[in-house]
Amino acid sequence: MDPSERRAGVAALFDHLAPGYDRSGVPWFGPIGARLVELTAPRPGDRALDVGAGRGAATFPLVDAVGPTGHVTAVDLSPAMLEHLRAEAEGRGARVEAVVGEASPDTLPADTFDVVTASLVLFFDPQPAETLAGWVRLLRAGGRIGLSTFGPTDAAWAAAEAALMAYPPQVLDARTTGRSGPFATTDATAALLEAAGATEVDSHDEPLEVILPDAEAWRAWTMTLGLRQLWAAVPDRELPAVLTRIESALEPDRGDDGRLHLTQQVRYTTAARP
Numbered sequence: 001m002d003p004s005e006r007r008a009g010v011a012a013l014f015d016h017l018a019p020g021y022d023r024s025g026v027p028w029f030g031p032i033g034a035r036l037v038e039l040t041a042p043r044p045g046d047r048a049l050d051v052g053a054g055r056g057a058a059t060f061p062l063v064d065a066v067g068p069t070g071h072v073t074a075v076d077l078s079p080a081m082l083e084h085l086r087a088e089a090e091g092r093g094a095r096v097e098a099v100v101g102e103a104s105p106d107t108l109p110a111d112t113f114d115v116v117t118a119s120l121v122l123f124f125d126p127q128p129a130e131t132l133a134g135w136v137r138l139l140r141a142g143g144r145i146g147l148s149t150f151g152p153t154d155a156a157w158a159a160a161e162a163a164l165m166a167y168p169p170q171v172l173d174a175r176t177t178g179r180s181g182p183f184a185t186t187d188a189t190a191a192l193l194e195a196a197g198a199t200e201v202d203s204h205d206e207p208l209e210v211i212l213p214d215a216e217a218w219r220a221w222t223m224t225l226g227l228r229q230l231w232a233a234v235p236d237r238e239l240p241a242v243l244t245r246i247e248s249a250l251e252p253d254r255g256d257d258g259r260l261h262l263t264q265q266v267r268y269t270t271a272a273r274p
């Protein structure tokens with residue numbers, strides 16, 4: 001599959017997920033986007049770009065940080081995600097320039113932005129090194145870039161996903177390619193940014209806890225994420241057996257309160273353009 005076909009697949013997936021995206025009641029994209037913006041440290045008056053903005057998990061914290069004298073551009077491959085972002089911006093009275101497509105020096109002005117963020121995006125890209133180098137070139141000298149990706153999950157969560165990984169999807173995602181190559185370790189993710197021409201690179205993981213009543217709730221929640229593709233790849237007749245496997249895989253995470261306490265390490269990688 002060539003890169004443009006893969007990107008079309010990503011756009012189609014998120015067009016499909018857009019209505020329920022980040023509306024599951026589980027704090028997930030919101031805290032990750034807010035923390036990414038905090039670590040990337042935009043300042044009042046900055047010109048900011050949020051790549052793969054989705055429904056705005058990082059975009060709206062950027063709007064708050066740059067204030068009325070700043071400017072925020074949100075770019076996404078998925079028109080449906082940006083429709084929801086536009087509606088949210090209107091509801092909040094927030095000024096956001098929403099652009100459907102890819103962020104690169106061919107589509108946006110190079111050497112311009114003070115801050116670029118991409119929260120949970122780069123592992124969907126078929127050519128992450130080239131794509132990231134393009135994002136760095138959009139920064140002015142001294143501008144800052146921040147990426148969030150995923151580190152490891154706890155062992156029970158990993159075992160539950162392993163039951164799904166037996167049926168790998170056709171589209172790149174955080175759970176398959178997103179855990180290998182340049183996304184495998186903090187050092188590898190930092191090296192990706194250095195190779196893209198950035199300096200002052202910091203890459204570290206921070207834990208995020210997800211609390212759910214049971215395995216069925218895990219299924220319902222993960223169906224609202226990119227993980228949906230993994231569920232979609234399971235043949236119908238094998239679904240009951242997969243669910244049973246997942247139920248017992250998640251059991252070690254049950255706490256004294258009777259609920260499942262799952263932990264995802266979220267990787268934050270920040271850098272500057274020299």
Ligand SMILES: C[S@@+](CC[C@H](N)C(=O)[O-])C[C@H]1O[C@@H](n2cnc3c(N)ncnc32)[C@H](O)[C@@H]1O
Binds near residue numbers: 051
């Ligand atoms: C997991 S969502 C994250 C959305 C948002 N940043 C958040 O944290 O909620 C990934 C988003 O990135 C978009 N995307 C993936 N690759 C992209 C690319 N190369 N350029 C622009 N958008 C991209 C998808 O369409 C999707 O909306």
